[in-house]
Amino acid sequence: MQNTTAAATEGIALKCGITGSYEFIFTLVPIVYGCNFVIGIVGNSMVVAVIYCYMKLKTVANIFVLNLAISDLTFLITLPMWATFTATGYTWPFGGFLCKASGGLVMFNLYTSIFFLTALSIDRYLAIVHPMRSRRLRTVMYARITCVLIWLFAFMLSVPSALTRDVHKFTNYTKVCGILHPTLENAVSLKKVLLAISLMKSLLGFLIPFIIIITCYCLIGRALVGARHIQKSSRSRDDEVLRMLAAAVLAFFLCWVPHQVFHLMQMLSQLKLVESCAILDIIDTAMPFTICIAYFNSCVNPIVYGFVGHNFRKNLLRLLRCSPNAATGPHLSISSKMSALSFRASEALSLTAKGKASSDVK
Structure with a gap:
C-alpha cells in the first residue's frame, strides 16, 4: 500500500483507497506463510543441530551454512505475525514496537541471507579454483570474523527500514x-x-551479490570442466558439484527476482513516475505473493546447502535416532568434499599447464 497519501483529521486518507485488498489474498497468503514457517523452522533447525552436533564448526563452509540457517530462523519467527496481519485484512494488532522490529528483521534477513550466500560462493571459488593460494584466507578464524562483519553490516542496513515503519x-x-x-x-x-x-x-540486497555469485559459479564451472578433460574418473563427482551450484543459483534467482521486479515498480510509484490507481492495485495485489516466493528461499536454503550431501543425510539420520556423537573418524562436510575435488581440479589444471610448457619447449 505505497500509494499517495494525505493527512486527514481522523487518520490517513488514501488517494486510491486500500489497494491490493482482496479476500483471496487474506486467505491464501497466510496459509503460504504458515507452510513457510513450519518447513523453514524444521529444516533450518535440523541444519543447526546436525552441524553443531556432528559436523562441527571446523570448516569455513559449515560456519557460513550455520550462520545462514540462524539468519533464516531469526526471520521465520516473525512469519506468524505477518500471517495474522494478512489474515485480518491488513490489520496490525501487535503494537508499534513489534511493527518496527518485524519490519527490520525482514530486511535484516534479506541482507544476511544474501551476504552469507555470497560468502559461500566466494569461499567455494577460492577452494576449488585457487586451493593452495587461498589456504591462508580460508581459515576458521577469518570465517568467524567475516560472519561478525556480515551481521553488523546487515544490522546497520536494516535499521533505517525499522525506523521508517510504524502503525x-x-x-x-x-x-x-x-x-x-x-x-x-x-x-x-x-x-x-x-x-x-x-x-x-535492490543494489546491495540483490543485484551486486547476484553478479558476484554468478561470476564465482561461472569461474568454478569453467575450472571443473577444464579439469574433467584431464581426469575422466572424476566426472560423476564433478557433475554432482555442478548440479548443486546450478541449483543454488537457480533457487536464488527464482525466489528473489519476482519480488525485486515488483519492488522496482513500487519504487517508481514512490517517485511519482507511476500514479495510476489500476497499476498501484496490480502492484499491491502481486506484492504479497512475490514476498511469499522470496520468503520461501528460507525454506530452500537447508535443502540446497545441507541435504544435498550424502554425509549430511547420514548425520541427520543419526540425529533423528538420537545416536551419540561417537568418534568414528572424520566427517566429510560440503567444503571438505569440495576441497578434495578442488585439489584434483588444480592438479589437472597444473598438468595441463605443464603439458603446454613441455610442448612449447619441444
Missing part, C-alpha cells in the same frame, strides 16, 4: 503496519530516505 490509522479505523507517510514538514527528506532504502535493497 498507521486509516479513516476506516484500520491499523496498518507500514512505512511512514509524509507530512508537510518532512515530505522531501522522507522521500529521499525511502528512495535510498529502496535503492540499497
